[in-house]
Amino acid sequence: MQDFNIQDSLSGITDKLGGWLDSLILGLPNFLLAVIVFVAFTFIAKYVGQLFERVTRNQIKQDSIRLMTVKVIKAIVVLIGFFIALGLLNLDKVLTSVLAGAGVVGLAIGLALQGTLNNTFSGLILSFLPELQIGDWVETNGYAGTVTEINLRNIVIKQSDNNYVVIPNSKIIEEPFKNFTRTARSRVFVNCGVGYESDLEMVRDLTLQVIKDLFPQRGNEEVEFMYNEFGDSSINFTVRFWTDVTKNRDILVAQNEAIIAIKKAYDGKGVNIPFPIRTINFSNKLGINKSEG
Template identity: 90%
Template sequence: MQDFDFQESIKGIWDKLGGWLDSLILGLPNFLLAIVVFVLFIFIAKYIGRLFERITRKHIKQDSIRLMVVKVIKAIVILIGFFIALGLLNLDKVLTSVLAGAGVVGLAIGLALQGTLNNTFSGLILSFLPELQIGDWVETNGYAGTVTEINLRNIVVKQSDNNYVVIPNSKIVEEPFKNFTRTARSRVFVDCGVGYESDLEMVRDLTLEVIKDKFPQRGNEEVEFLYNGFGDSSINFVVRFWIDATNNRDLQVAQHEAIIAIKKAYDGKGVNIPFPIRTINFSNKLDLNKNG
């Protein structure tokens, strides 16, 4: 009885193995085809990655972002090949399970890393944004300096005091920023005032002459002089002119030189730049000899 059961068990195992062998032989062409397709997509991913890297090298200067984008594209192509290979093996249920599991895992990771993913996608946006590049002088989020690095998490700004500021990418995308480097020419504003006794037309002509000689204008550019108010001790004006400027320091240097030139010209012509004066009136005198 035991020998009979043992023989039946052996026969069942051989039948099972035979069925698997038959299935393997019948499915061998699809299996080989699936392997070929998967390997082919691996080579396609490498080719597309190299092609994309050459195309984006001119537009994305940040190596970390460019390499990350290339890896993501290669991974997507390989996943497509993996799913096609599963389809050739008639593993539709497995394919459905993989997709469902990937969706659940992706949702969980997305919720857990919401802030990080926001900065990552913002970094990808910044990498293609021509208005912000490494070496630009920018003002954003209350900071100003030279952009030294742009990665998938943040940008690094080197301020004029030689300190570095790390700003999350999402802050750059969501907040306005001012880029001095994107324009070769910028306008400088210098405010001043002259005494009420001054010849206003002479002051205007003198100031325009000084600024034009010091800062030559180009094309349709011009030096503008405008009186803009009666102050407590002076008649105030603003003079505006164009200079070559790619950062904030260039503007400050131009203001510095303009102030020196205007002051020197005014001293030569006797033009007064007044400062506030407080007058105390002692007309009411106290008689100490007067009896109460």
């Protein structure tokens, strides 16, 4: 009886192994095809990453973002190959379970890293945004300076006082920013005032000539002069002109040169630039120290 049980067990094991061997032989072509597909997608991912890096080398100046994007693209291509290989092995249930698990894990990670992912996708958008590049002088979120770094989390701005400001990418995407470097020339404004006794037409013509000589205008550009206010001590005006500007310092330099030139020209013509004057009346209306009648 014992020998009979042993023989039955051995027979069952033999049948089971035979069934596995038959399944292995029948599934061997699909298994080899799945391996070939997965290996092929691995090589495809490599070449797709290299192609993307070459194409975007001029568009994405920041190496960290470009390399990270290449890695993400490679991972996506390899993952596609993995899912196709599972399908060839007829592992539909396993594929469904993997996709379901990936969805749940992705949702949990997305909720936990909502702010980080927002900055990451914003960084990818900034990488392809021609209006913002490394080396540009920008004003944004109350700060102004040169963009020194753009990564997947933030941008770094070096201010004129040599301090660095780190701003999250989402803030740059959501808030407006002003880029001085994107335009080679900008209009500069200088405000001044002359005395009420001045010949206003002469002052206008003199100022226009001084600015035109100092800042040659190009094409349709022109120097504009407008009186705009009867001030307390002067008649005030604004003169505006075009010059090369790629950062805020260029505006300050242009204003400085214009003010010096205007002051010299006014001194030569005797034009007065008055300063505020306050008149104090000391009349004795209260009758203090008046002799009594």
